[in-house]
Amino acid sequence: MGPAAVFLVSLAAILFFKQVLKGEWVIAKIGRHWITGLIAGFMVGAVPVGHADEAAVIPPSAKDPHYTDVGFFDIHICHWPDRPMFYMLLFSTTQFEHLREVEVFKPDGAALCKLDLGRYSVRKKSGNPEKRVFITQLPVGADGADGWYKARIHMADGRVYGAEDFVRVERMALPEKELSPPDAAENVVVPKELRWRAVPDARYYKVFIFDKWDDGKKVFESKLLTEPVLSLPEGVVRPGGWYAWRIHARDINEDVELGDFNHGSYTGEFQFTVAQ
Known part of the structure; x- marks a missing residue:
């Protein structure tokens, strides 16, 4: 020595x-x-770096096990039309420069994955430090199980933080029926609202609108909606326009056990053109 x-x-x-x-x-x-x-x-x-000595793990917030002193951990069960059901795992932090590794374990203690720290989105609000949201997606598979999933967050100075999320492996239907305007509708009068059939188990929706004339640029993102209808703000959809819209449905919002939400679905694009 x-x-x-x-x-x-x-x-x-x-x-x-x-x-x-x-x-x-x-x-x-x-x-x-x-x-x-x-x-x-x-x-x-x-x-x-690796599987932490559990005695040394710094526990999460007593009020909400998704939160630690270094960031927020959550898992969503996602249903998109073009792929099998998958986990979306995320960890958001302002201390990204000191983050070494994030391990995630299944309810039975077996390793699920390590988050890909090369894949992240940047969130920056005025007056607040930059935040990075690290996102990893992987198929749920036949062995997907309900229960508490645990994260072990390794920092560069050797500290290891614990976080937990309760996951229910459930598939949410896609909100793609009784659309107004209908998909592929042409030369419609400027609509005042977008509608769709309610989805069982969905309590919240969010709508995204894209301008197809402008290379599919996103031009609108709604707040969380509690009904399957979006009242369009004036000027979002204009005469002569060509638009696509997508709907995200989710079961809950900010639950102590289940996180931001547990399971949700996200449609493909529905398109319509607007008369001059």
């Missing part, structure tokens, strides 16, 4: 017994495991 490792071992012992004398057993336990992991990582040239 080299001089640096000896120093770290001594530091670990001092900190541990200091916490014990204060009666802070939990903090001492966490500190002991963290420093032990740091020493082991130093001796092999890096802080270890």
Whole structure:
């Protein structure tokens, strides 16, 4: 053991017994495991990354297990028309520069995946730090199970945070019937609203509108809707236009167990043209 490792071992012992004398057993336990992991990582040239020692995992918020001090974890069960049902796993954080790895485990403890930290979207609100949302998608498969899915979030300094999401593997129908205007409608009068048949189990909807004359650029995104109808703001759809729209349906919104939502569906494009 080299001089640096000896120093770290001594530091670990001092900190541990200091916490014990204060009666802070939990903090001492966490500190002991963290420093032990740091020493082991130093001796092999890096802080270890991988399946975390559960005793060293920093637990999530007591109010909502999706939230940690370093970010938010959630899983959605998604049904899109062009692919099998899939998990959409995400972790959002402003501390992305210090993020090393995010492991996700099934309810039975088996590994599900590691999030692809090369795939993310950027969220930036005025006056707030930049946030990155890391997203990984993978098929649910025949072994998809209901239960608590766990994330282990590894930071560059060796800290490991835990987060959890309860998942129900359910398939939501696509909101694609009784459309108004109908799909592929031509030369319609400028519509005042878009309608569709309600989807069983869907409590919320969101509508996206795209301008096909402008290379499919998104020109409108609704707020969450509680009814299967969107009242169109003036000027979104114009005479002579060619538009596509898509509908996202979801079961809930911001649940302590199920996260932002548990399962949802997202239609393909429905198109219509508008008379001059």
